[in-house]
Amino acid sequence: MRDLERIKSVLEDVQDLIDNLGSKKISVYQSSKGTPVTDADHMINDFLQKNLPEGNEGWLSEETFDDLIRLEKSKVWIVDPIDGTRGLIYGMPEWVVSIGLFDNGSLIAAGILNPSTRSLFLGSKDVAPTLNGQPIFLSKCTNLSEATVAISRSDLWQGYGHLLENAPFRLVAIGSIAYKLALVAAGYVDAAISLSPKNEWDIAAGVHLIEILGGSVKDLDRCELNFNSHNTLQNGVIAGTDGIVDQIFSYMEKIG
Template sequence: MISELKIAKEAAIEAGGLILNYYKADYEIKEKGYHNPVTTADHAADTRLKEILIESRPDYGWLSEETIDSPDRLDKERIWVVDPLDGTKEFIEGVPHFVVSVALVENGDPIVGVLFNPVTEELFTASNGAGAFLDDKPIHCLTKDEVRAMVILNSRSETRRGLWAPFDGVFGELRAIGSVAYKLGLTAAGKADIFASLRPKNEWDICAGNCIINESGGKLIALNGAQRKYNQENTLITPGLVAGDI
């Protein structure tokens, strides 16, 4: 497992370096769908991640936000699940809330997770049974009994849409931050009490963060209470998600 974690870390850091070359520079922006942009940086990072990870482990499957999906992955025992740039909107806006997200899944369970923020140089890592780390220092989820004292990391876009307005005053603080994966890393590191999303997410958004949350003593569940098994034909997780020491 150490070798897989090492490969994932090296790949994430190298992809992050490519992304940083584009940050606040000139690059192409396209729309994959409504409010779903993709940039030259996304594609460059995706290409490099695939080169490193698949070259290192050619028998593993592949699922990435920026690669056309193949049903071949469904037959694989192990599969890389990546988001080369989680937080593309923030990247475009010049807000440093984005990460490279790399996970390794075995029989549906995330066993390696790496998140790298190339601007802040925060490196969140975890592997099954070995704990979670931020910059090589052990991390753990926070535990608070008083709901009104809790800090909740929620979505910038959901906040803009007014989806969190009914929760004003319920918690100690609603802190809107970009990138689902980054929020999971911060929650695992005890920078907040709970991560929550009211909208569906994809496997590549949360898989690495799920491993890191697990190894930091927390868990990630859908709002209906279900825990995710990864490498599904339908990669969308509904209705929303919550994570932390819950």
């Protein structure tokens, strides 16, 4: 419970930080990986790193060099200061701050904040997930042909869209995999697919929220996801209820 309160408190402070930025121009540049990054990414990362870890807790973040010391820690924060940076840059309300907490082999708490919509998703192994304090639930959809499935905009840009162009379900493109997973957890979409590799910090919080609710998140080989690993990259994800995820995999196997 205390861990979730820590996440809630720090994300409320992040909302204030973003509000205080107002209409100030955000500087954009290329990261060493060739992806866009802003000074807001670093501002939020520095704030979270200063205010979240306590004692011997480890840290894994997209915007912090990974010295692998975290592998020696039992408790590790897995953080993406801004997931969906392009959304921030282009004024699309699809970027989020994502925080997951890993302890002794499993995720135990999570928070995802969408500052644009003031949406705060929270949950832990002891506290049922909520959106702005109200309980959330996975979709009740059981038939893939009736499902709405969120796909990454980046997948479309990178040419993966043709794999799903004749899909027997409704596709909606949404930036930020963390946000898509949060929307799955809240039942706003029935499932989410990312066909391109994702890092632990992109998905940890969203995975935890969905799994608490009894949903399923698998990599593209249909394997369970591991966290606080030496290699933080996952080969993609499919998320939703067990039944919908199974049906998506069956469809993907048919199209090769």
